[in-house]
Amino acid sequence: MSESYTPRRSVLYMPSSNARALEKAKTLPVDALILDLEDAVGPDDKPAAREAACAAVTSGEYGDRELTIRVNGIGTQWHDEDIAAAAKAGPAGIVVPKVDTADEVRQLVAAMAATGAPEHTKLWAMIETPAAIFNIREIAQASDRLVAFVMGTNDLVKELQADHVPGRAPLLTSLSWALLAAREAGIAVLDGVYNAVKDLEGFTTECEQGRDMGFDGKTLIHPGQVAVCNTTFAPSQDAVEEARGILTAWEEGAGTGVVTHNGKMIENLHVDIARRVLATHEAIRARS
Template identity: 90%
Template sequence: MSEYTPRRSVLYMPGSNARALEKAKTLPVDALILDLEDAVGPDDKPAAREAACAAVASGEYGDRELTIRVNGIGTQWHDADIAAASAAGPAGIVVPKVNTADEVRGLVAAMESAGAPEHTKLWAMIETPAAIFTIREIAQASDRLAVFVMGTNDLVKELQADHVPGRGPLMTSLSWALLAAREAGIAVLDGVYNAVKDIEGFTAECEQGRDMGFDGKTLIHPGQVEVCNSTFAPSEDAVAEAKGILAAWEEGAGTGVVTHNGKMIENLHVEIARRVLSTHEAILARS
């Protein structure tokens, strides 16, 4: 089992907004995406790049995992973004609209050429039908690829679908990405929820993502952090159940039949219980 890194709440913050970058130092998020792409106008991109890299180098964000989202492959800012972000050495470099395994390998080569330290991983955004159809190859293209980030707004646009409760139009894409990520042993983050004042709808979508198996969710507003952290953390009941299963398993070792609360316990239940407890402990350590 790979070591669990809490990524329950992953908040986009515009790299060009000094107040937002300062506020982010106080937010209880697991990770930040310092954005050089959608949230930054063309004239502000060089300054945003400099500010995001300075934030990474500052050491003022505690245990929050810091990443930088660069502008997309083929844009006029992409190469300079990759070079600067690699030199700054964040936890991850987030790249929009990654569509093929060859693009992953090219991005990794560019990061290594620019001197990215070993801890700086590639986070690939999955946002198009092309990416979904090649998702398995993308997931396995490089050991440096650590996280899939679902770009659900772009997927809805590309599918010519609508944002609807339950996300029926997206379920195939989300499921394929989850399958590929789990096979490759990488993390996968659910997409954003646009209606920042709709707490009920946001909570329901967090619960759906958690139940599907996502590691966490990307966010666009600080007001979404608390619900997200709570939803993607094991509940008190789940932690108690996991401890009970492990205790029963240890007590019944060698007997051939182990039960807990009237249910048969097998190796798979033990593995799930261990994952729940390792997740819980990692979150406590982060807190």
């Protein structure tokens, strides 16, 4: 866990063509927003949506929410203009769908630099295809400007010719490979969306699965999913107290050779985990 850890428990897609949605987003307790120019916006509305997303980013009206813009994909008629406009606006991240290769990452980073994206504007790559999964390690390590994977689980299900089922068995291999590559490269990785927006029980179960697997947070399609997501991906109070106890025991036992806490032996790895839990907790508290 780096000192610059950024909470990304809840990352909500918002259609940039919908002025009411953009206004509502200013009041939602989300960690991050993806201002969408792609799937949620019809072809005729894309130029206006682009302008609205950039205006939102530069408005200063979204508090400490991390703002990103999802552009249309490489090869589409809108992509180049989207990249140029987003770079000028300078969001925290530019989210690009269907990034399949390391060469595409380098192409995107070069385009961002050429259009004047400030240093703080990073690349978030959406992982949505079998090709991306097979290339995942190279993608993760292609550029220091790449800071996050966003799992496009709906597209992965489609490409795999699989079904959406409880437990997500058809996706577990893809999710695990992406997690492995992200952790090796030291970047964030966000779980995909849950489509049944009224099924909070199923949504909670999937959030818990993603948390247990190691995801930093989850992408969302409805404001009603935010509270569950924030709670699930934050350390519990019991976890925080356990982490504090481990660190206290470790500091008090320095040089003794064997350190225990609550009857369990403590090693360096437990100390690292405890520090990560507390860093996460403090970053969330600071945001709240």
